[in-house]
Amino acid sequence: MSLIRESGSTARVLNLPLVFERFGGAEEYTSAPLFQSQVLNKALLLKHVVRPHERCLFCIAPASTTKIIVPFDPADLRLGGRTILVGESNFPRELKAVGRYAQDEALRADTELIELLDSLPSFDPFLMRERLRQSGRNPARCYFDLSQADIARMREFVAREIEQLVSLAYVNGGASARELSTKLADKLMTDETAKALDPLRTTLRLSEDEYREGVFAWKGFLYYEWLHRELQPRLAGLTADLRSLRLIGGGREARWQIDDVSQRLVEFLDLAAKGVRGALLAYANSFGALTRGQSSDFRDFLLNAPKMFVTIGEALGAIMHIESFWRFRFPPGSALTMQADEAFDMYGDFEGTLGGAKIVADAVTFGGDASPYSAIRSRLSRSA
Numbered sequence: 427m428s429l430i431r432e433s434g435s436t437a438r439v440l441n442l443p444l445v446f447e448r449f450g451g452a453e454e455y456t457s458a459p460l461f462q463s464q465v466l467n468k469a470l471l472l473k474h475v476v477r478p479h480e481r482c483l484f485c486i487a488p489a490s491t492t493k494i495i496v497p498f499d500p501a502d503l504r505l506g507g508r509t510i511l512v513g514e515s516n517f518p519r520e521l522k523a524v525g526r527y528a529q530d531e532a533l534r535a536d537t538e539l540i541e542l543l544d545s546l547p548s549f550d551p552f553l554m555r556e557r558l559r560q561s562g563r564n565p566a567r568c569y570f571d572l573s574q575a576d577i578a579r580m581r582e583f584v585a586r587e588i589e590q591l592v593s594l595a596y597v598n599g600g601a602s603a604r605e606l607s608t609k610l611a612d613k614l615m616t617d618e619t620a621k622a623l624d625p626l627r628t629t630l631r632l633s634e635d636e637y638r639e640g641v642f643a644w645k646g647f648l649y650y651e652w653l654h655r656e657l658q659p660r661l662a663g664l665t666a667d668l669r670s671l672r673l674i675g676g677g678r679e680a681r682w683q684i685d686d687v688s689q690r691l692v693e694f695l696d697l698a699a700k701g702v703r704g705a706l707l708a709y710a711n712s713f714g715a716l717t718r719g720q721s722s723d724f725r726d727f728l729l730n731a732p733k734m735f736v737t738i739g740e741a742l743g744a745i746m747h748i749e750s751f752w753r754f755r756f757p758p759g760s761a762l763t764m765q766a767d768e769a770f771d772m773y774g775d776f777e778g779t780l781g782g783a784k785i786v787a788d789a790v791t792f793g794g795d796a797s798p799y800s801a802i803r804s805r806l807s808r809s810a
Contacts, residue, residue, distance in 0.1 A: 436573040436649075437548035437746055440471035443500040445569055454566040461539065462532035463525035470495040470503075473548060473747070474511065475754050483514040489775035490751065492544040496524050512544045539563065546740075547747045547779055552646035553739025556732050570642075572649060577615045583652045584611040590717040591626075615645060630725045643731035647709040650738050654702055657745055661699060664749055665692045667762060676766030684766075687773045694780040695748070698741040701785030705738045740783040748776050 442460070446468045449455040461467045474493035481487035491514075497507040510520040518537070527533040542561060546554060551570035558565065572580075589607035613623055627637040668688045673680055712727035755772070756762055764772070780786055 436576045437550050437653075437743060438473045438750070439573065440543070440549040440554075441573065442466075442569075443468050443470065443497055443503065445571075446500055449566070449568040452566075452568065455568055458564060458566040460565040460569050461525075461536050463527060463536055465496060466494070466525045466536060468497065468500040470497070470507070471543065471549065475751055476511070480511065483511060483516075485515055487771075488513060489772050490747070492540070494521075494524075494540070512540060547743030547783070548739070550649070550739045550743055552642075552649065552732070552735040553743060556735040556739070559732075560736075567638075567642075572615065572645070576649070580615065580648065580652045581608070581611060583655070584615060584648055587611075587648060587651075587713075588614065590713075614641065615648075629721050630728070631721075632725065632728075636729065639732075640725075640728035643728045646735055647706070647731060650702070650742060651706055651709065653742055653746070654706060657742070657749060658699070660749060661695060661745070664752060665695060667752060667756065668692060670762050671769060672761075672763045673766045673769055674763055680766045680770075684769055684773060687770075687777060691748075691773065691776055691780065694777070694786050695745065697786045697789045698745055698780060698783055701789065702738055702741050702745075705734055705785075708734075737784050741785040744779045744783045744786075747779050751776075 445455075459467050472493040472495070473490065475490050476484075476487055492512040494510050494512065495507045496509075497503055498505045508524055510517060510524060514520070521537065521540070522533055525533065525536060527536075539558075542557065543549070543554070546557060551572065555570045585604070585608045588611045589604060592607045592610065610623065623641070627634075630637070630640065632640055668691055669685075671684065671688070673684060709727065709731075712723045715721075716724035751772070755764075781790075
């Protein structure tokens with residue numbers, strides 16, 4: 427658990443003990459909590475691949491679920507904690523016990539929130555915040571930060587982005603521009619109210635509240651751009667692996683069925699990747715205008731950007747879910763073999779996650795009969 431805190435990915439881990447440690451004394455934390463239960467509000471939530479020994483906990487075991495870990499001591503995760511899995515047979519009773527609920531209404535509200543979070547492909551804070559808004563929930567802003575591990579991994583990428591702006595002030599570039607870019611990148615990713623960024627707020631003509639929301643949106647697109655660049659080189663290998671899986675048992679019919687599903691998955695992955703690239707192009711164009719001294723386009727983009735978070739976040743989250751699940755199930759050098767029934771469960775989970783992403787669903791539904799997506803619709807109707 428302590429290693430999760432130090433190196434966990436934002437997308438896979440919702441680290442509420444750290445939120446409590448950093449903001450537990452703040453007014454916004456107490457007035458707008460994420461969960462009604464104070465115990466649950468200090469828990470770790472993880473996107474979790476169900477292990478073979480855990481399948482007996484479910485009536486019908488999913489390929490993945492959300493694991494909730496309630497630490498024995500939120501200040502010292504090395505002591506461990508109590509674990510429950512969303513969807514396990516005794517989940518309602520376990521949640522009520524671990525959350526120490528005095529009122530059924532609070533238990534109902536937290537159960538609905540857990541189900542919403544479990545339905546998301548990742549804990550990406552930008553997707554999560556927008557989906558919560560759409561459901562009428564507005565927890566405090568402090569619950570929606572990137573993990574320190576991801577900020578560290580993003581630092582060089584963000585500094586290069588910022589350097590394009592700094593170069594406007596440092597005509598000759600050089601070491602001074604690079605040093606300032608690194609400092610401003612750290613401020614941007616960790617402190618939305620930093621005074622060092624005031625000149626940018628003035629340039630964009632934003633009020634303090636608009637600027638805070640705008641920087642949050644900017645961080646979202648920087649995160650998605652970085653994540654897309656990290657994932658893109660691995661997609662070719664993933665699609666090749668999906669088509670190459672060898673089945674144990676099931677016979678020829680199982681092979682035909684898994685080939686059909688794997689072809690849909692590859693096409694879905696392509697649709698998701700293309701949709702993300704198109705959405706990120708809008709960011710690149712508006713940011714490019716800012717680097718040329720034209721601030722109005724970037725200002726308007728930031729104010730409207732959160733509407734795009736669900737679309738991009740779902741698609742990238744679905745790709746990440748499949749890619750990380752595959753790496754877990756098949757480490758480098760391992761044989762691409764699996765029992766037929768387990769393969770159908772896994773591929774079904776992948777298809778449901780990808781097919782539920784708005785970018786993919788819209789492309790398949792509204793592509794038109796002459797579009798390349800009509801073939802996917804045809805295969806989907808046959809399989810149904």
